[in-house]
Amino acid sequence: MVPHAVGDDIAEAAERQMTDIIGTPVFLYGFPAELKAFYMKKMPRAEGAGEGGPVCTESCDLLMPGVGEIVGGSMRIADMDELIAAYKREGIDPAPYYWYTDQRKYGTCEHGGYGLGVERFLAWLAGRYTVRECSLYPRWPSRATP
Template sequence: MKVRAAFLSAVRRFFKEESLCEVTPPCMVQTQVEGGSTLFKMDYYGEEAYLTQSSQLYLETCLPALGDVYCIQESFRAEKSHTRRHLSEYTHIESELAFITFEDLLDHLEKLITKTVQYVLEDPTAGPLVKQLNPGFVAPQMPFKRMEYIHALEWLNENGIPNEEGNPFKFGDDIAEAAERKMTDTIGVPILLTRFPVEIKSFYMKKCADDPRVTESVDVLMPTVGEITGGSMRIEDTEELLAGFKREGIDPKSYYWFIDQRVYGTCPHGGYGLGTERILAWMCNRFTVRDCSLYPRYTGRCKP
């Protein structure tokens, strides 16, 4: 918990240095961000509402008035995943950045992770604790290894690691946690895994200009823990965004406020979400993210 406090302080210090404005979006919402299957539903004065999966859409509305923004907010996922890296409630560090390119986004993520880890290790309380908990921890250095999704499939097939059906990977397959972790641990350095196929990514992700089959998306993978951050450039064209809603079978009616931003003018922008507990599990060498939350919430546990 002391390392966690130092880490969140380091994140805020980094964002202040980068001139980002902290905002506090709502946790009770009526829209989905990461797919309908993981929504916690609730009765909101007779209307159907949900606990938020992500504050991203609200952060995007802030860009025209506030510029680059971030939040440190709880997110909720009703997925019955009994893995080392899943929680039903977790502390989500999210940011949206205006007038950037995909390369700018990748550079920003590298800087965010290296700087915040540096600040934690320099902290007089947290630094020695990280060393005690994880004697072999090596702070990441820029630049991170960059690898495209298609090249990751080649690596997995060359190394005899099958997909979830036990077959060789093919374009369009999701790289499941076990295979992703095996690859990351074997390579042994932080990886920026980029350009995922449209069909396995969210409706709001921008397509690559040179290959419309893939998106300007990135997962940051760390040895021993796997994915700690996911991000992308966001669609800024109204018609392309509506096509994304249609592809995912989402009724755009509830998203009028989000779509209007494109109708009345937007800018190139991108953002990401970072799981606090996953970062801590990596830094402190914890077997599960449950050890990195004060009172972890997961399937079957909502007490004390």
């Protein structure tokens, strides 16, 4: 087995294995920006890190034993110019997102957000291995509709 290096993406199976071995909730943070959503705020580079290291986001995931990630969150880009540059980098037309951009244009504060995977949280509470057992409308290859 090859250990992960800084900048690697961590697959769900590896996350699960890590939390199962540790046996306690784990917060992962500082993901490489290329792996995360365009709207996530970037961390300043650590002093002495040099230009070659990855640019990381101010984000974190909460991993639970037996389930993996149940919560993901991040700080959001508050600067309009940085947000416009992120749209361009991702090839996103900013016109439909005028309302999101206007929040920066007319004033915003540093802010963040998160998402809780309700089915994953229920799977952790109930001790179930798969979220399919906790989903109101489960999907798998032979069942794509309710």
